[in-house]
Amino acid sequence: MKCVSEKSEDKIREAAKRVFLKKGFDGTTSRDIAKEADMNIALTNYYFRSKEKLFLEIFKDVLEEYFQNMLAILNKDIDIKAKISELIDHDFEMMKREPDLIIFIMNEIHKSPQRLFPDMSIFRQVRETYLKKQLEEGVANGTLRPMQLENILPLIKCGVEFIFMGREIHKELFQMSDAEFANYAQEQKEHIKAMVCNYLVIG
Amino acid sequence: MKCVSEKSEDKIREAAKRVFLKKGFDGTTSRDIAKEADMNIALTNYYFRSKEKLFLEIFKDVLEEYFQNMLAILNKDIDIKAKISELIDHDFEMMKREPDLIIFIMNEIHKSPQRLFPDMSIFRQVRETYLKKQLEEGVANGTLRPMQLENILPLIKCGVEFIFMGREIHKELFQMSDAEFANYAQEQKEHIKAMVCNYLVIG
């Protein structure tokens, strides 16, 4: 019994994630989700009480998916250049795996931030990583340009995430096919790595 | 008569732009727009035939607003470093003036690209600016790193636009007030200028 019920619950959860990521909260109907999960419409409310509750649950998961692995890299005891490279590679792989993830997160938070920041202990964890210590030491001994975490982190993330968020604009603007975009993104990723490292690390 | 009718039409257009930018197409109802314009609900369809048509008209304007001034700067006959600086300053001012603009454009295009690319002659214009020539010359004579327009342009835009798109995340993540964010954005803007110029211009 429990086994079967979890199956249905998970089917809905996974379907909902797919639809929400593609269409956003406002663009998604309960019937969309039921159809994607191939289940009766009443089941979404049977298992999750409301569209809102289902969404909040999924959004929490998605935000953790976004931050969790990144956190591990931020805390690695490796050279800062290697760390930047790994962070960018990780971001890139995530964007390839879930191309709708970043625009979804950005847009939903933009539309109703207060609703989507409940505890967010993950934010504190991001603020207090080993990278922060590395930065402070590097700045102190003059090997790194004077920057703080809030300066360098967005520079690491924005390059890759921006071109994936604006994937369709970039394809249209620069007349690229899907295959061409894939190559372009790869190429751009290496530029970003070099650019950020060159800027942060002095000499 | 015409004077009065244009007044109402424009009132609706301006109200619709405000609401669409804030809530997106899916999150906006015809009643939202009528209320924001302080007009009867039937007037939105009287003047624009449908919510869809009104949206498409506004989206076209918004996209032109985004590209138009940028285009003028791209074609300026000035040093490439000065041009990058000016492009970033212009972007920054635009984001300050219309903080919802960039996430709106990105999200709407992401959700339905085919619907929003009708003629888009503006894209061709962006592709064929003086900056392109400058780049090719600089690369040829070895003063610039070998890059093409599609490589450098996103690097110029992503830094500023990313932090404005993710304004609320950044505020939450780095525990900033509105005022602190304003200072931070300004500071970040200068980092981006320096970083991109340093990377592109050799020596």
Place this chain on the structure above:
DNA sequence: GTATATTTTAAATGCTTGTTTAAATTTATC
């Protein structure tokens, strides 16, 4: 100032929305 065209209105249209109901079906318990 009357006749005509334009603009605005309140009300209603039919459809879709999220959610609920209550009965039917499946599963678990003894």
Place this chain on the structure above:
DNA sequence: GATAAATTTAAACAAGCATTTAAAATATAC
């Protein structure tokens, strides 16, 4: 294998949606 619980179903709910209607109000033209 009968009883109870959990799951699934079809149908309905009221509320909200974009859009239309037809009458009222206003402006324009002569």
